[in-house]
Amino acid sequence: xxxxxxGAPGAGKGTQAEAISxxxxxxxxSTGNMLREAVKNGTELGLRAKAAMDSGDLVSDEIVIxxxxxRIAEPDAANGFILDGFPRTVxxxxxxxxxxxxxxxxxxxYVPDERICARMSGRRVCEGCGxxxxxxxxxxxxxxxxxxxxxxxxxxxxxxxxTVLSRLEVYKEKTAPLKDYYAQTGKLVTVTGQEEVADTxxxxxxxxxxxx
Numbered sequence: 001x002x003x004x005x006x007g008a009p010g011a012g013k014g015t016q017a018e019a020i021s022x023x024x025x026x027x028x029x030s031t032g033n034m035l036r037e038a039v040k041n042g043t044e045l046g047l048r049a050k051a052a053m054d055s056g057d058l059v060s061d062e063i064v065i066x067x068x069x070x071r072i073a074e075p076d077a078a079n080g081f082i083l084d085g086f087p088r089t090v091x092x093x094x095x096x097x098x099x100x101x102x103x104x105x106x107x108x109x110y111v112p113d114e115r116i117c118a119r120m121s122g123r124r125v126c127e128g129c130g131x132x133x134x135x136x137x138x139x140x141x142x143x144x145x146x147x148x149x150x151x152x153x154x155x156x157x158x159x160x161x162x163t164v165l166s167r168l169e170v171y172k173e174k175t176a177p178l179k180d181y182y183a184q185t186g187k188l189v190t191v192t193g194q195e196e197v198a199d200t201x202x203x204x205x206x207x208x209x210x211x212x
Contacts, residue, residue, distance in 0.1 A: 001024060001105065003103070005084050006109070008113075009167045023205065031086040039053075045063055064086065068096075089178065103187060107208065109204070116164065121155070127151050127152050128149045
């Protein structure tokens with residue numbers, strides 16, 4: 001099964017990608033990780049990507065999809081893969097199609113904006129050891145103090161309510177057309193994220209037809 005996962009920042013799609021990967025034994029392919037690996041390995045496309053990044057340019061869709069095709073040709077992707085973070089635009093989806101990359105299902109994990117804001121604005125990170133907490137779902141024993149090392153916990157700048165709302169707007173602007181694109185092909189399925197991760201996973205497995 002070849003999958004694309006869509007979901008706003010904080011919707012929990014990364015967690016669901018891990019669950020699908022474990023269930024089906026197929027790799028979760030992150031565009032960022034894939035690019036870094038190609039650069040590290042010094043492949044022809046990796047060198048072209050490095051040249052673009054070093055000069056401050058965006059890596060072209062042609063290079064990214066070329067690296068993707070190399071990645072999904074590896075043995076661990078023989079039975080399928082999960083794309084996380086690509087495509088982000090209709091142009092990238094069209095390029096993916098034109099280069100012959102077959103996609104079976106596009107799964108969207110949908111969570112309302114207000115719940116995402118509550119989730120993300122409640123996150124706290126330890127300044128010392130980097131441990132993650134949440135003021136509602138995973139609070140520290142002593143408010144503002146890390147349970148592990150005793151350092152102060154802080155809110156990251158990109159988890160502030162204003163920044164979260166801005167990131168959601170950007171996501172909607174770029175991804176809404178992408179959802180329409182895949183809806184027209186009949187490949188889009190949407191699952192609403194639940195309060196409990198296990199409940200969302202159950203819905204995801206049912207939507208993909210892989211429930212026990």
